[in-house]
Amino acid sequence: MSTAPGTPPLTSRDDGERGDACPGALRLHAADDGALARVRVPGGVLTVRQAEALAEAARRLGDGVLHLTSRGNVQLRGLAGGDACGTELAALLDAAGLLPSYAHERVRNVVASPLSGLDGRQGTADVRPWLTRLDALLCGSATAAALSGRFLFALDDGRGDVASLGADVTVRATEDGRHARVSVGTSAEALRVPYEDAPLAALTAAETFVEAARAQGGRVWRVAELPLSPDALVQTVAGRLPHAQVGTTDPLLVLTEGPAPGPHRGALSVHAPFGRLSPAQWRELTTVAEEAGEAGSGELRLTPWRGVVVPVPGVSGERAEALLARLAATGLVTDPASPWPGVSACVGRPGCAKSLADVRADAERSLAWDVPLLPVHWSGCERRCGHPPGDRTDVVAAGDGTYRVSVVRDGKATPVTPISPTP
Template sequence: MPMAAEPPSPQAVPAVRERGDACPGALRLHAADDGALARVRLPGGVLTTGQARALGQAARRLGDGDIHLTSRGNAQLRGLADGCGAELAAELDAAGLLPSWEHERVRNIVASPLSGLDGGGLRDVRPWLTALDAALCASGAARGLSGRFLFALDDGRGDVAGLGADVAVRAVGDGGAWLAPGSVLVAADDAPRAALLAAETFLGAARSHAARVWRVSELPLPAAELSRLVRARLTAEGIGHEERPGPAGVTGGPLPGAAGDALSVHVPLGRLSAGQWTELTEVAGTELRLTPWRGVVVPVAGTAASRTAGSLARLAAAGLVTDPASPWPRVGACVGRPGCAKAHADVRADAARTLDAVGRHGPALYWSGCERRCGHPSGDHVEVVAAPGGGYRLSATTAGTGPPTASADDLRRIRAALADITP
C-alpha cells in the first residue's frame, strides 16, 4: 500500500519561526544545486490535458524536462535557468494554472483522487474542491496562510484524511461533512466555506498569540481551544453545526491498476520523464489527477475494457507502475545528490538499486540524503538516512514503540539491516 502519513497529534506542538515562510511556488522560485525550482499548486492534483501539455512544454523549454510530483499532489519543475521566472509565470497563467497570483502558494488542497470514479467513498468531492479553491482565492485573509498549510477533502473512504492536513473535511454516512479543527458535523453544502473559516480562525488565533506559525500543529494553543474558536466562528457566520467525534478508520492511496472508470499508476520516486508525461496526457481523456502518493489517476469513463487494458500496457511500457504487487509504492526518497548540496548520497539511485530488498511485503522505506529528511512521511516506515562519511543509518518508526536502529556501510547490507530492525 502506498506510504501514508498519520493524522497530526491532538496536542499542539509550539514552534518558533525565526524567518518568514520561504516555501517555493510558481512565482517565488527556490535556488537548488541543479538550478531553480518552481512548485505549481494543483488543488486536488487536478489539471486538464491542455494544462498538462502546457506544463510539460514549460518543463522541456525552461527546465530539466521532467515533472516532479510532491507528497501533496502538486508538481515541481527543476533545473530552471536563471531569469526565466517571468516567462514561466506567463506560460502557467495562460494555461489557467495561476487563477490568483496573490494566492498561488496557499492553494494546497488534497482530495480523494478516485472520488466519483470507482464507486467508493460516500460522495464526489469535486464540487467541494471547486468551491473551496474559489473561496480561498477570493479571501484576502487567506493570503496570510503559509505555503505549508494544507486542506484535505476526503470522500469518506479515509484516504486523504490520513495525511495530516491542517483543515480536513470528510464525508460521513448521513450526508453531512465532518470538519476539523472544530470536530463538528456541518451540512455538505456548507463544507467548503466552513473549511475556509477554520483556516481564517487559525490565522486569527496565531495573531492574537503573537505566534509566527505555519501549521495548526505549531499553534501555542490547546487543540480544544482552537476547536471552540472554530465553532464560535461558524455560529457567527450562520453555519449550523453539531459537535461530533471524528470518523474512524484511515486508509492509504489507490493501488496501481484499473479502478472503476479510472486507471491508477505509480511514478517511481515521483519523477516523470517528458516521454512518460506525454504518454499520460495522450491516454487521458480530459484530465489527470496527481495523487499525494506520487501517482497519477487517469479518468477513462466510457472506455471499453480492451482499450483500458491496452492503455495500462502502454503506460507500463513507458516505465510507470501498473502492478498492484510492485514494491515501488512503498519506496520514497528526497531529491538527494546532485540536486541538493546538503545530501551525502544519490539516494534515488541507491533506492532503485536496492528495490529487491523491499520485497512484496514489509515496511515502507524512505531514503534521505541528510538528517533533514525532507518530505519524509509520518506514518510507520523505515528511515534510510545517508551518513556524512558514507553508508546509511536505518531506523524503524512505528507508533507506540521506540525507534530500533541499524547501520549499513554499503548497499549490500541494506537487506540485512532491514531484517535487524523489522519483524
C-alpha cells in the same frame, strides 16, 4: 485566458514579513541543479491543456521532467532563475489557468481523494464540488493569503485516504453523504456541517488559524505549532458558522496508501518512481487522458502518493488493459504488486547540497533487499524531506557511505541495523 491580476511575479525572494521561504510558482528556490518552482495543483486535478502547459514550461525553462510532490503538486527543476525566467514561467502558467491569483498561489495546498466520483460508492460523496468551491473561496479571501505555503487542506470522500495525511484542516464526507466532518489538526472535536457548507467551513477554519497565528507574532505555519488547542479553534469556528454542530470525532477508517497501480472502476492508476515523470511518460499520460475523456473533458489527477489517476469513464476490460500497457511501456508502474509505491526518497545528490548521498540510486538498488517495514523513505540528511506520515522505515545517510535505519511506529523511532548501499 489570463485570470491572475497584473501583479509582477516574485522570483528568488524570501518573504521578510512572514519569513516563510516555501517555494512557489512565483518564488523560486535555489537548488544545486538550478532554480526550483513548485506549482500548486489543488486536488491534483489538471486538464489536458494545463498538463501540456506544465510540460512546455519544463521543456522550455527547466530539465524537461515533471516532479510530483507528496501533496500532489508539481515541481519544475533546473530552471535558470532570475526575473526573466520567473516572468516567462508566470505567463505560461497564467495562460493555462494555473495561477488564478498571484497573491494566493502558494496557499492553494489542497489534497483530495483521487478516485472520488469515479469508482462508484467506494466513497460516500463526490468531493469535486468541494474542491472547486474551496479553491475559489481561498483565492477570494484576503485573510487566506497570509497562510504559509505549508498549510494543508484535505478533502476526503469518506474512504479515509487523504484523511491520513496530517492536514491542518480535514473535511471528510459522512456515511450518509449529506454532511461533512471538519477537523482542525489533531482536534478530538469536529464540526458537523451540511455537505454544501463544507468549503466555507474549511476556509473559516483557516482564517481562524491565521488570526490565532497573528496573535502569536505571525511566525506560525501549521496548526500543530500553535500553543492554542485545536479543539479551541474548532469551538471558535463553530461560533462563526450558523449550521455547524460540534461533536467528538468518531473513530473512522483511515487508509495509509493511495490508489493501487492498475485498473479501477472508471479510472486507471499508475505510480511514478520518486515522483519523476519524463517527457515521454507525461506525453503518454496526457494522450491517454485525451483519448479516454468524454468530448474533450480529459484530465489527470495527481496523487499525494506520487501517482497519477487517469479518469476513463466507460472504459474497462481489454481496452483498459491496452491503455495500461501503453503507460507501462514508458516505465510507469502499473502492477499492483510492485514494491515501488512503498519506496520514497528526497532528491538527494546531485540536486541538493545538503544531501550526503545519492539516495535515489541507493533506494532503487534496495528494491531487491528485505526491508523492515513499508513504506520506506530514504533521506540524504536529517531533515528527511518528503517523508510520508505515519508508520514507516526511515533510512538516513550517515555521511560515511552507510545509512542509519529506524522503524517509526506511532511517532516513536526504534533504531535497527545500519545498512550499506552495496549489499
